[in-house]
Amino acid sequence: MKKTKIAFLLLPILLLSSCANNPLPKAAPEGLFGIDANINHETIDKYLDRSDCVYRDVRLLEDPADYEAIGGDRFLSGFVRGFEVAPLPYFIPLAGMLPPQIGESYTGPTLFKIVNDQYIANYKESLDILKYLFPQDKNVLLMCGGAGYAGMTRDLLIALGWNEDTVYNVGGYWYYEGVNKVEVKRVDENDNVVYDFYKVAYHDIDFSSLNAV
Numbered sequence: 001m002k003k004t005k006i007a008f009l010l011l012p013i014l015l016l017s018s019c020a021n022n023p024l025p026k027a028a029p030e031g032l033f034g035i036d037a038n039i040n041h042e043t044i045d046k047y048l049d050r051s052d053c054v055y056r057d058v059r060l061l062e063d064p065a066d067y068e069a070i071g072g073d074r075f076l077s078g079f080v081r082g083f084e085v086a087p088l089p090y091f092i093p094l095a096g097m098l099p100p101q102i103g104e105s106y107t108g109p110t111l112f113k114i115v116n117d118q119y120i121a122n123y124k125e126s127l128d129i130l131k132y133l134f135p136q137d138k139n140v141l142l143m144c145g146g147a148g149y150a151g152m153t154r155d156l157l158i159a160l161g162w163n164e165d166t167v168y169n170v171g172g173y174w175y176y177e178g179v180n181k182v183e184v185k186r187v188d189e190n191d192n193v194v195y196d197f198y199k200v201a202y203h204d205i206d207f208s209s210l211n212a213v
Contacts, residue, residue: 024053024139026165033147034154034169041143041171045178048082053139055080057173058088058149061197065098065105072145072174075195077185080143080176084201086133088149092119092156098148109207112156119159123210127160133203139166146172 024047028037039047047053063074076085088094089106092114098105111126112119121127134140134157142150150169158164188194 024050024166024168027168029151029154029169033151033171035147035151035171036168039141039168039170041173041176041178044080044141044143044170044176045180047141048080048180050139053141054135055083055141055143056134056153057083057085057143058153059085059144059173060087060089060106061085061195061200061202063089063105064107065102067102067145069101070099070146073185075185076197076200077195078181078183079173079200080178081180081182083141083143084203086203088144088153088156090205091130091153094152097152111205119156121213123207123212125210129205130157130160134162134167136162139168141168141170143170143173143176145174 025038027039029035030037035041048055057076057079059076061076065074067074079085087106089110090108091111093107093110094105095107109122111122111129113122114120140157140162142153144150144153147169150171154167154169157167182199184196184199186194186196
């Protein structure tokens with residue numbers, strides 16, 4: 001009995017060790033948004049629970065943009081298990097970068113501004129916040145609704161010094177059909193649509209506490 005218990009306790013350690021012995025393939029973006037050829041919404045289930053990775057969904061809980069106009073969802077209606085939410089619209093301004101039919105996304109303060117195609121910090125803490133949310137010593141796996149926000153986040157990180165081989169655009173949750181779906185949207189007993197955002201590990205940013213450059 002003791003041997004069985006010890007073996008059971010060691011299993012997570014062995015699984016984590018095996019991750020280090022099986023490195024991920026280098027990022028291989030392709031297509032319009034740069035969805036990875038190897039690690040994407042169809043294959044992500046095989047790459048969860050790794051100690052050498054961080055998993056980030058870069059959507060807002062509720063996006064002001066009308067994503068329903070292109071068949072999406074403005075609300076974060078669900079996510080892949082293990083992904084924490086760190087919204088791209090808090091990082092860079094998106095004006096002029098989105099399909100015109102969906103309108104504007106969030107227009108509040110952002111960590112960076114874009115000047116002559118360069119990312120310029122708006123706050124002294126901007127880069128430190130990104131490094132905390134997207135550790136540079138890990139593989140960074142990014143998702144969003146339709147892959148666009150994830151692709152823009154990848155571009156941002158690489159431009160600021162992240163290794164392009166270890167930052168992956170996994171694609172869009174809207175197309176995910178795996179077994180690790182965490183549903184946030186539901187219909188209650190009164191037929192009202194509600195969102196259980198308490199399920200979401202959400203990284204908010206208090207811009208009022210930051211020091212402007």
